Amino acid sequence: MSYWRKTEQARTILVVLAVLVVVWEMSVRIFGIRSFLLPAPTIVISDIIDHPAFFARQSLYTVYVTSVGFFIALVGGVLAAIAIVSSSFIDRTFYTLLVATNSIPKVALAPLFVIWLGTGGAPKIAIAAIIAIFPIxxxxxxxxxxxxxDMIDLARSARAPRWDVMMKVRFPNALPSVFAGAKIGISFALIGAIVGEFVAGEQGLGYVILTSQATFNSTRAFAAILVLGVLGTIMFFMIEAVERWMLPWHVSQRSQKGR
Structure with missing residues (x-):
């Protein structure tokens, strides 16, 4: 049942996407929309096919920045959450500071990271990490x-050390929430990578979009956006695949298998 349901869902998504592409293509042709305003999807896809090495090189750089930023956010976010739960002082101070910092538009912080870290990959990774860490x-x-x-009291009655209570009782119970934050975080990390490439990029898909805008090359910009959509989808479902592998016991995974 699970296999056929997922196959049906995938087929539905493909049909919807195909309809949207056809509507897009026909609208451009019927209304005679000029390519620099809205290129037809066939032209966009042709640009990707005609320059595979270029898009692969730019995509790899963006994936690298996103992955490193996400990893830093994941490790730092989990450690920060453990510290927040373990210490009431950190809960009152760092947690409040984190919420206040999150209210600041990250685009406004991007130029500061460039000043502090230079124009290489470091500021882009930092921006990706700081955007992704909050949901985690x-x-x-x-x-x-x-x-x-009752589970905490049971562990304490067995004289379990505080660290064991955290790592053997609390943390396994929190894994579904960790993965929920990670799936949001990977999308945010990709956004952060693009923001960094906008501000101080010399390569990457964000830089491609920026330079395409400067030269009114809408086809190249749409092609980069299409590749970004594909990459973001792949990274999201990679996190979801790891979640299914690590948490087959969780109710959400068992309910999916039972459908």
Whole structure:
């Protein structure tokens, strides 16, 4: 049942996408929309096919920045959440500071990272990490706290050390929330990578979009956006695949298998 349901969902998504592409293509042709305003999808796809090495090179750089930034955000976010749950002082100070920092538009911080870290890959990775870390911290913190007090009392009655309670009781219970934050975080990390490439890029898909805008090359910009959409989708479902592999016992995974 699960296989056929997923196959049906994939088929539905493909049909919807195909209809949208056909409507897009026909609208451009019927209304005579000029390519520099809205290129037809066939032209956009042709640009990708005609320059595979170029798009592969730019995509690899963006994926590299996104992956490193996401990894830093994941490790830092999980450790920060553990510290927040373990210490009331850190909860009152760092957690509040994190919420306040998140309210600042990250685009406004991007030029500062360029000043501090230069124009290489470091500022882009930093921007990706700082954008991705917030949902990871929030979701992990909620997961670590959302546990039955009876389980905590049972562990303490067995004289389990505080660290063992955290890592063997709280953390396994929080894994679904960690993955929920990670799936949001990977999308945010990709956004952060593009923002960094906009501000101080010399390569990457964000830089391609920026230079295409400067030369009114809408076809190249749409091609880069299409590749970004594909990459973001792949990275999201990679996180989801790891979640299914690590959490086959969770109710969300069992309910999917039972459909």
């Amino acid at each position: 911290v929030i979701n992990t913190t909620v997961g670590l706290r959302a546990i039955d007090n």
